[in-house]
Amino acid sequence: MGGLKGKEVLVTGGLGFIGSNLSIELVKAGAKVTIVDNMLPRQGGNLFNIKDIEDQVKVNFSDVRNQLSMNHLVKGKDFIFHLAGQVNHVDSMRNPIQDLDINCRGTLVLLEALRQYNRSAKVIFAGTRGEYGATVKLPVDEDHPTNPKGIYAVTNLTAEKMVLVYDDIYGIKGACLRITNTYGPRHQMAHDEYGVFNWFIRKAIDDDVIPVFGDGRILRDFLYVDDLVECMLMMTENEDVYGKVFNVGTGRPVSFIEIARKIVEIAGTGRVEFTEFTRERKEVEPGDYYADITRIRNTLGWEPKTSLEEGIRKTVDYYRRYKKEYW
Numbered sequence: 001m002g003g004l005k006g007k008e009v010l011v012t013g014g015l016g017f018i019g020s021n022l023s024i025e026l027v028k029a030g031a032k033v034t035i036v037d038n039m040l041p042r043q044g045g046n047l048f049n050i051k052d053i054e055d056q057v058k059v060n061f062s063d064v065r066n067q068l069s070m071n072h073l074v075k076g077k078d079f080i081f082h083l084a085g086q087v088n089h090v091d092s093m094r095n096p097i098q099d100l101d102i103n104c105r106g107t108l109v110l111l112e113a114l115r116q117y118n119r120s121a122k123v124i125f126a127g128t129r130g131e132y133g134a135t136v137k138l139p140v141d142e143d144h145p146t147n148p149k150g151i152y153a154v155t156n157l158t159a160e161k162m163v164l165v166y167d168d169i170y171g172i173k174g175a176c177l178r179i180t181n182t183y184g185p186r187h188q189m190a191h192d193e194y195g196v197f198n199w200f201i202r203k204a205i206d207d208d209v210i211p212v213f214g215d216g217r218i219l220r221d222f223l224y225v226d227d228l229v230e231c232m233l234m235m236t237e238n239e240d241v242y243g244k245v246f247n248v249g250t251g252r253p254v255s256f257i258e259i260a261r262k263i264v265e266i267a268g269t270g271r272v273e274f275t276e277f278t279r280e281r282k283e284v285e286p287g288d289y290y291a292d293i294t295r296i297r298n299t300l301g302w303e304p305k306t307s308l309e310e311g312i313r314k315t316v317d318y319y320r321r322y323k324k325e326y327w
Contacts, residue, residue, distance in 0.1 A: 003237045005030030010077045012036050012064050012110065013045075013084035014057075017187040017195070018126060018179075020049030021225045022081060022232055027053045029233065036073055036084070038063040040102075043087060044188035048325040064106035070113040077118060079236055082110060082163075083126045085156070090193040092152035103155035104162070111166045122242065123163055123174040124235050129221070129249065131157040131178055134286045138219075138253075141292035142178070142245050149286050164243065173242040175235055180249030180291050184225030184311060185318035189326040197222055197259065201315055204263045204270030205323065211275040213285075216257025221249040221290035224311035227304040234300045241299060249291030250304045259308075266312045 009026055013019045014035030026033045035057055039045040050057060062069035064084045074080065085103045086092060092099040107125075114121055130153035131146050148154045163174035183197035192199035203210045231248050235241045260272045277285065296302055306314075319326060 002029075004233065007031045007078040007236075008034070008076050009079045009081065010034050010036065010073055011081045011083065013082075015039065015045040015047060015049055015059070016083065016087075017044050017049075017184075018182065018225060018228065019081070019083045020046070020186050021184070022083070022229050023050060023057060024053055025229050025233060027056050033057040034060060034073060034077070036060045036062050036064065036069070038084070042091065042188075042191065042193075046186070046188065046325065048322070049186045064110050065101065067109050067113070070109050071117055074110070074113045074118045074121060077121045080110070080114070080121050080123045081126070081232065082107065082123055085126075085159070086152065088193045089130075089150055089152050092150055092155070096151040099151050099155050103152070104158050107159040107162050111162055111172065114172050115166065115170050119170060119172050121172065122236070123166075123172065124232060125160060125163045125174060125176045127156045127160045127176055127178050128153060129178050129180045129247070129289055129291065130286065131160065132286070132289070135289055138288060139251055139290050139292040140247065142247055142295055160245065164245075167243045175241040175243075176245045177232075177248050178245060179228060180221040180223050180247070180289070182223045182225050182228050184315050186225075187326075189319065196256075198315070200260055200263050201267070201312070201319060202327075204267040205316065205319055207269040209273045210260045210264065210270055212256050212260050212272055213275060213277045216260070216274060217255050218285070219253040219255055219288040219290060220259075221251065221253060222259065222308065222311075223249050223304060224306035224314075227306050230305075231296065231300065231302045234302050238300055244295075246296040246299070247291040247293050248296060249293055251291050251293045253288070253290035254308065262308065263312055263316075266309065267316050
């Protein structure tokens with residue numbers, strides 16, 4: 001990623017799971033990284049996530065909804081990785097107004113700052129496969145209908161459309177990712193309201209019961225965070241990504257019961273039991289999903305490299321080493 005050397009990069013939500021892993025690799029690539037994060041409780045922001053690079057990045061404790069902050073922070077930036085958002089699926093139903101405010105208004109404030117102060121910056125927006133909702137056909141390509149089941153997915157889809165409008169109307173180059181379920185180190189472990197894969201790993205490490213909803217046969221596409229970060233970095237080196245939407249996943253379906261059993265096998269602790277869906281989860285459960293990644297493969301030449309077994313092993317090892325920072 002030699003093209004990032006010396007580049008000014010802003011990562012919104014950079015103290016969270018994906019943002020911190022991305023920031024670490026950006027620093028390795030020689031980028032000058034500024035992180036903005038509001039450290040909202042329960043959203044995953046954690047200063048320990050950037051402990052290895054804390055002296056090599058600038059951290060701004062602010063909010064993407066703060067116009068004065070964003071007007072200042074976007075100046076001189078070459079790339080903006082927009083990862084800040086309300087990411088708790090359950091909270092989005094409990095407090096939809098906050099979800100709308102963070103995900104939609106926050107994105108609009110960022111885009112307006114760019115329109116006024118830095119139209120040459122390039123934006124890479126991290127959306128969610130939840131934008132598709134219940135699937136009509138599998139695997140899911142980017143032309144699949146979007147029919148979100150939860151407010152979180154609605155606001156992500158709206159934010160994506162905003163990025164594409166600003167690309168089209170104002171020439172602020174923007175690329176949008178619809179990211180599948182991602183797991184790996186630096187994810188919050190305090191609750192299971194987003195990122196159930198990592199919650200399963202916590203349960204296994206604690207030698208506790210991993211609760212699998214329903215019959216466990218629902219299919220998902222689970223992506224290791226290092227593969228996602230590699231994809232994001234590759235996007236900075238290809239002009240063909242802007243003004244477009246891309247699925248990011250593995251394209252390989254696996255059931256929840258398979259995942260739970262594999263985690264127990266690799267961790268050597270924990271056990272699996274079936275449980276009923278909670279009402280809140282049942283309301284937003286979209287059913288089976290796995291991605292068609294043909295578009296991003298053809299555009300970038302990107303392929304996920306990490307096997308499920310290797311990803312689980314790395315994640316278990318990380319949390320066993322740093323458990324006290326995440327529980």
